[in-house]
Amino acid sequence: RILMYGEPWSARDTGAGPGVTLAQENGLGDLDARIGWFCDRTRDAIKGHVFSPRAGGFVNGRARDEAGDVTAAADAWRGADAGGGPNRVVQYVSAHDDLTLWDKLCATMLAGEDGTPAPGAYDADGPDADRALAANRIAAGLVLTSAGLPFMLSGEEFARTKHGDDDSYDSGAEENRLDWARARRLDGMVRYYAALIGLRASDP
Numbered sequence: 001r002i003l004m005y006g007e008p009w010s011a012r013d014t015g016a017g018p019g020v021t022l023a024q025e026n027g028l029g030d031l032d033a034r035i036g037w038f039c040d041r042t043r044d045a046i047k048g049h050v051f052s053p054r055a056g057g058f059v060n061g062r063a064r065d066e067a068g069d070v071t072a073a074a075d076a077w078r079g080a081d082a083g084g085g086p087n088r089v090v091q092y093v094s095a096h097d098d099l100t101l102w103d104k105l106c107a108t109m110l111a112g113e114d115g116t117p118a119p120g121a122y123d124a125d126g127p128d129a130d131r132a133l134a135a136n137r138i139a140a141g142l143v144l145t146s147a148g149l150p151f152m153l154s155g156e157e158f159a160r161t162k163h164g165d166d167d168s169y170d171s172g173a174e175e176n177r178l179d180w181a182r183a184r185r186l187d188g189m190v191r192y193y194a195a196l197i198g199l200r201a202s203d204p
Contacts, residue, residue: 005036005090005149036088036149039077043093045069046139050098053107053166054115058142059135060108076147086147093139094153099166101139102159105132122161124186133159137192144196157193158183 008024021027028037044050045066048057058066076086094101102124109132110121120126124133136159144150153160155178162168162175183190 003034003036003087003149005038005088008037009040033085033088036090038090038092038095038151039073039148041069041077042073042089042091042143042146042148045073046142047093047101047104048108053099053104054111056108059138060105060132070142074142074146078147087149089148090151091143091146091148092151092153093143094156094160095151096153097167097169099164100153100160100162101136101156102132102161103164103166105135106161107164109135117164122163124159124161124182133186133189136189140193140196144193144200150200152193154178155183157190158186159189 006023008028014022016022021030023031023035025037040050044057046057046059048055048060048062056062058070072080073091076089076091078086094104099107103122106117106121107115110126110128111117118126118128121129121132140152140156143152158179159182160178162171165171165175168175
C-alpha cells in the first residue's frame with residue numbers, strides 16, 4: 001500500500017563504491033516495482049527543457065518536434081528506456097523547483113526579443129494571456145489523461161507564478177505563497193483542473 005517516489009538524478013558525484021547501482025535514471029530497471037520517479041522526459045516534452053528557459057515544448061511552440069515524445073509520455077513511456085510501467089512514472093510539468101508551468105509559458109510565449117515577459121504576463125492578464133492560458137490547459141490535460149501517476153505543483157491550477165524565480169527555496173513568502181485572490185480571479189482554470197481530476201477519478 002506504499003509507493004516511494006523521488007527524483008531519479010544525482011546532482012553531483014556520490015560516495016557509492018564500484019558496482020553500486022544508484023536509484024537514478026540509468027538504474028531504474030534494477031529498482032523495486034514499488035519505487036516510482038518523476039519523469040523529466042514528460043515534463044520537457046510538454047513544456048520545453050527545464051534548463052533552457054526560452055526553449056518550448058509541445059504546448060508552446062514545438063508541437064511537431066515533440067509529438068512523438070508526447071505520444072510516448074501519454075502511454076507512460078511503455079517500451080521506452082524511460083519507462084518501467086505506468087504505476088511507477090510520475091507525470092508532471094511543474095514542481096517545487098525550476099520555473100512554474102506558468103512562468104515557463106511566460107518565458108516562451110509572452111516574452112520579447114530580450115526574453116523579458118511582457119507587462120502583465122506574470123499576472124495572466126496581458127494582451128496574449130489567453131493564448132498562454134490555453135497552452136496551460138493543454139499541458140494539464142496531457143498530464144491528467146496520461147497513463148502514470150499525475151502530479152501537480154500546488155497553485156498550478158491558477159497559473160501560479162514566482163515571477164521567473166526558478167530556485168525559490170530561499171526567496172521568502174512573497175514568491176512562494178499561494179495567492180488565493182489569483183485563484184478566485186482565475187476560477188475558470190481552477191474549475192478546468194477540477195473537471196480533469198474528476199474525469200480521471202471516474203475512470204480507473
